[in-house]
Amino acid sequence: MSRLKKVLYVTAALVVFVTVFILDVIRHAVSFDLDGILFIREGAIIGALFLLYLSIRAAHAEHPVGIPKNIGKLLIYSVLVLFLASLVSFVGRGTTVPEGTMTPPQAALASLVSVVFGVVLGLFSISALLTIKDLLLHKRRKGTKRNFILYVIALLLSSLTVLPLIPSELSVVSSVLFAVAVVMIVVNSFKQNWIVYLSRREKLYSIVYSALLFLTFVGLSLLMTQNPVSRALDTFHLPLRNFAQLNAIFGAVYFGMAFISTLFHLPTAEVYERKQSELTSLHNLSRLVTQVFDFTDLVNTVTAMTLEVVGARSAWLELIREQGINGRVAVDVVSNRNISPEQIELITASDESSLRQYVLDSKRALLIDDIRNDRRTKHITKSGVTVGSLLSVPLISHGEPIGFLHATKDFEFGFDQDDIDVMTTFADHVTIAIENSKLIAKSLERERYQQEMMVAQQMQKRLLPQRLPKHPTLEIAAVSEPSLEVGGDYYDFVQLRGDRLGVVVGDVSGKGVSAAFYMAEVKGIFQSLSKICDSPRELLLRANQSLMESLERKAFISLLYGIIDIPKGILTLARAGHCPMIYISGLNAQMIRPTGIGLGLTHEQIFEETTQETAIQLQKDDLCIFYTDGLNESRNGAGEEFGFERLVQAALGARYLSAEQIKEMILTEIRNHTGDSAYGDDMTLVVIKWLGHGEG
C-alpha cells in the first residue's frame, strides 16, 4: 500500500471519529432521535474501522518480524488496552446519568471516553486477529484457512446483527452466530503448528508471553461485560463491542492453548534444535559447493562438517584412485580429523575384505554399531583402536562410487537412523562439491593453457617476416598457416652481402609453447649465423652445434636453407632433415634433396659427414618451392594425404603464372583435396620464381 493511500485512509477514519465525537456530544446534551443520522453514524464507523483494518494489515505485511516478537508486541498492546479499560472502568464508576440530561462537560467527557476507547479497542482487536491469523496459518494444512475464514464470517455477522437498526427479533440469530463464532474459536485454537518450529529459547519466551496474553485477554473479556466499559462501548458502536468481545475470547482461548502446547513441546525442543542444526549444516555445505574452489579447503571443510552434522568423534574422507585388481579399491585419504592414517588403515582394511567393499557392494551406508563385536570388524579388536561405532557412506556420482565418507564415535551404538539419513544426504552434497571443484580446476587449467597458446601464437606470428623482400629479378610469395594449436613452422628471408638473398624454411618438432620458443631460438640463430656463414652448409653445421646444446633430447628441427646469388642466378642449397625443395624448370620437375640430418639429432662429426650442399644454375621462369610437411601431409576425410605428386602437378600446371598466383593455386588444390576436414598440421609454402636478368 502506498504511503499516500495509508495517510488518506487514516485521515478519513480520523475525520469520521471526530465527527462521531461531535455528534455524540450533541446527542448526549440534547436528547433527540433521528434514525437517519444514526444510520449514517453506524455506517461511517464501520467504514472507518474497515479503513483502519486495511492500514493495519498493510503495516503488518510490510514489517514482518519473528514469531516470538510478534507475540511480544501483541502482549504490549494488550497490556496497554487492559490498562485503558481499567481506567475507563475506574473513571466511569457510579456515574449513571440518563441520556439527554448531561451537562455539556459531562457529555464531552463521556463521548471522548467512548470514542477514544472504542477506537483503541477496535485497533487492538484487528491487530490481535491478524497476529493470531499469522500463527494459525504457519505451516497450515488444508482446512486451516477455511476454519479461520468461517470464524471471521461468524464474527462479522454476529457483530452486524447487533446493530441498533436491526429489529430486535433477530437477537436470537445474533446469539446463534455468537455461539458459532465461539465454536470456531475452539476449533481454530487447536492449530498451534508454529510452536514446533521454535527453538528452545523461543519456546521459553513463548510460554511466558502466552501465559500473560491469556491473562490479559481474560481480563479484557471480563471488563467488557461490565459497566462502565460496556456502556462506553455500547454508546460508541454496538457491533464493535461484540467484535472485540469475541476476539478477546479468541485471544484468551488461543493463547491458553498455546501456553499448554508449548509446555508439552518443551521436552522435544532439543531434538528439534539438533535437526535444525543438521539442516543448517547441510545448507552451509550446499553454499560451500559454490564457494570453495580449492580442493584442499573443500575436503577439510567436509570432514569438519561431518563432525558437526552427526556429532562424531572422528571423520575422514577418501577418494577412489582407481578400481584395483580383484575388485579391490585403492583410495586416497584426502582429509582426516581426529584420526591418524594408520588408524584409518587399521579400521578399514582387513585381510579378507575391506569395509569399503561392503559399502561398494551395497552402494549404501554401512553402520557398525559395535565395532568390537561385529563380524565385519573382528580384525579391529586386536589392535588398539578406541572406536565404538562407525558409519561409512559412499560418495556416488552418476551411479559410480567416487569415494567414502566415514565417521566414528567412541561409544557403541553411537549412530541412529537419523544420522544415517543425514550423512547420506550430506554425502550427496559432498559428491557434487567435489565434482564441481574438479571441474573448476580443469576449466582453470584449460583457460591457462589457452592463454599460453594465445601468447605463443602471437609470438609465432611476429617471428615470421612481416613483409617479403622485393627484387627485380625474382618474385616471392609466402604463406604460413598455423593449425588450430601453435605449430613450429618457420620461414624467413635475409639480405646478404654481395647481392645475395637467403631463404629458409624450417619445422620445429612438437607444438605449443615449447615449439614457439624453439622457433624463436632458431630465428635468432639463423639471423645471426646467416651474416657470418657464406654457405648454407656452414650455417647448418654451426646451427646444429648450438642447438645440440639447448634442445631437449626428443626435440629437433628440420631446416632447408638456400642462398640465391642474384647476379649469377645460382641457388646454393643445404638441407637438414627437411622436405626436399621442388625445382621446376620448364616442364621438368625435380626434388632437390641434398643429404642431411635434422638439427639437434646428432653430434657434429656425423652431421658434418652427412650434410651436403648442392647448387643450381637458375633459368628464366624457374620455380623453387620450399614447404613444410604439413602441406604434403594434408589429409582428406578418408585419411589420404595430399602427397608430393599432387603438389608437383599443381605447381607444374601453374608454372606460367606469377609466384603469388602459383601459391594460391597450390593452396586451392590442397583445399579441394582436404574438403571440409581442417588442416591437421600447420603448413608453410614459399614460392620463388626466377625472372632472370631479361636475357631470355
Added chain:
Amino acid sequence: MSEFKIHHRSGEGVSVIDLKGYLDAHTAPELENALQKLIEEKKFNIVVNCKDLSYISSAGLGVFMAYIEDVRKNRGDIKLTNMSPKVYNVFDLLGFPILYEIYKDEQDAIKKFQDARSVQS
C-alpha cells in the same frame, strides 16, 4: 582414422614393440611409456616393428631420440624394422637411417642382436 596400438613381445633376450596406426603428438606418450618401462626393466635390446604403422609425425620420431642415448649407453640398441615405404620416407627425410639401424624384417634385427652378443661372449 585407425587408432594407435602398442603390442609387446619379448623372447630370446630381445624385446619387440609392435606399432600400429598413427604415431603423433597425441599417441607418442604411449610409446614413451613402453620404452621407459623396458629401460626400467633393464631390457636394452629393443626392436620396434613398424609393419602396421601407417603414419609417424615429428613428435613420434622424437620419442626414439629421447631414449636412444640411454639404451646405447647400456650397450643396447633400438632397431627399427618392417617399415612401409611411406613411413620409411619420413625417417629417411630426417636422416634417421644414418642414426638408426633399419631392417626390412624383424628377424634380421633380432639376429643382429644375437650375433652381437655371441661376439661379446
